Amino acid sequence: MVPKDLRFTKTHEWAKVEETSNLVVVGISDFAAGQLGDIVYVELPEAGQTVALEDAFGVIESVKAAVELYSPVSGEVVEVNQAVADDLDLVSKDPYGGAWMIKVRADDSGALDGLMTAADYEAYVKSAECEQE
16 A cells, blocks of 8 residues: 555655655555565765756665665655665565655755656556566
């Protein structure tokens, strides 16, 4: 089940605004983690780096593939989740919780408005369009 408070990209990243800090928390979906299988390496940016909308901010490698992680917002990375690099299984065990990747101070507060809702994303992953990517 996809959490209803998240927004999603077609490249399977999720994002949500953290209410207490107004930062955008970014991770990958359970669907993406399942497609990757056993994760062997995660590369994330350092705090202080800037990310741009739809540009790669990191890499995740599994026994099946290596894929880039794409930012759903532009802004400054203010926190990186070191726990993901320390415990790679976390990505498959808790993709919507403990396995968040980065927190970004977004340049545009409405940046998530253009992303898919949870219902849209669930329909997308069942669609032929998703299977072709």
